[in-house]
Amino acid sequence: MPVSIPLTRFQGLDALELRAPDGACATLLLHGAQVVSWRPAGADEQLYLSPQSAYATGQAVRGGVPVCFPQFGSRGNLTKHGFARTKPWQLVQAEVGQDDALAVLKLMDDAATRMVWPHTFEAELSVRVAGTVLELELACENHGDAPFEFSAALHTYLRLTHSMSAALQGLDGLAYWDAAAKRSGTQGDEPLGLDGELDRIYQGVGERHAQTEGRRLMLSDGARRLQISQQGFEDAVVWNPGETLCQQMEDLPDSAWREFLCVEAAQVLRPAQLAPGQTWVGLQRLELA
Numbered sequence: 001m002p003v004s005i006p007l008t009r010f011q012g013l014d015a016l017e018l019r020a021p022d023g024a025c026a027t028l029l030l031h032g033a034q035v036v037s038w039r040p041a042g043a044d045e046q047l048y049l050s051p052q053s054a055y056a057t058g059q060a061v062r063g064g065v066p067v068c069f070p071q072f073g074s075r076g077n078l079t080k081h082g083f084a085r086t087k088p089w090q091l092v093q094a095e096v097g098q099d100d101a102l103a104v105l106k107l108m109d110d111a112a113t114r115m116v117w118p119h120t121f122e123a124e125l126s127v128r129v130a131g132t133v134l135e136l137e138l139a140c141e142n143h144g145d146a147p148f149e150f151s152a153a154l155h156t157y158l159r160l161t162h163s164m165s166a167a168l169q170g171l172d173g174l175a176y177w178d179a180a181a182k183r184s185g186t187q188g189d190e191p192l193g194l195d196g197e198l199d200r201i202y203q204g205v206g207e208r209h210a211q212t213e214g215r216r217l218m219l220s221d222g223a224r225r226l227q228i229s230q231q232g233f234e235d236a237v238v239w240n241p242g243e244t245l246c247q248q249m250e251d252l253p254d255s256a257w258r259e260f261l262c263v264e265a266a267q268v269l270r271p272a273q274l275a276p277g278q279t280w281v282g283l284q285r286l287e288l289a
């Protein structure tokens with residue numbers, strides 16, 4: 001019989017502590033449905049969370065896994081990355097099963113969202129933790145009687161301990177849009193390292209991962225290997241502010257850019273289209289090798 005998980009508090013906000021029977025653990029805020037910590041069974045923290053983050057209604061938490069929805073970045077008229085990350089989500093389910101811990105949160109349209117985005121929707125984030133795996137699934141259903149489109153991302157901040165030698169593999173051959181350099185390009189065979197500001201949207205990652213023999217993304221950081229895969233989301237965004245931008249960001253310490261790399265499962269270049277009654281689903285899976 002699954003055992004229900006009670007609400008707890010994290011930095012003054014409602015939170016869920018998901019602890020699987022094998023010790024794997026994740027902390028999830030109801031604010032923004034934001035995962036702020038993930039510790040696989042027998043391993044250290046895998047996510048970066050800024051010690052200078054705000055924790056307040058209407059503000060974004062810096063780190064963990066922000067949910068960007070229904071807009072990515074500033075590609076539209078909404079507030080940057082959409083409103084989902086600064087709103088309270090509702091608890092649907094949170095329980096410890098035989099070999100995992102699972103929580104489901106939902107966000108529905110309300111008067112405030114309809115003012116800026118006139119659509120009737122239900123978004124759900126499911127978080128599952130077990131062993132060395134963290135799975136995040138974002139779903140969105142159109143509850144209205146007209147079609148709408150949206151973009152979305154799971155904006156995962158991966159903690160780095162050896163940033164100067166850290167490398168992300170598995171993007172080779174993919175076309176990207178470099179939002180920092182404002183140009184397009186194609187990734188060569190070399191792994192992607194951290195060398196100043198990085199802000200790229202890679203195309204075709206979801207399709208590559210959908211193939212049976214598909215190559216996953218692999219983050220190497222010291223001896224640590226983290227495998228990253230996605231379904232439903234077509235793009236992957238790789239972001240790091242670099243030194244200059246980082247120093248301008250109030251909610252990050254000046255040197256924090258050396259401590260994380262964001263690898264985001266995203267639906268950006270081709271926004272998702274939803275007819276009335278239709279549901280879109282996207283998943284990001286992280287596994288410590």
Ligand SMILES: O=P(O)(O)OC[C@H]1O[C@@H](O)[C@H](O)[C@@H](O)[C@@H]1O
Pocket residue numbers: 060073080081155179199200237239264
């Ligand atoms: O500071 P924010 O709103 O959390 O956004 C952080 C970054 O998020 C990334 O996903 C974007 O590609 C960047 O352009 C952006 O700067």
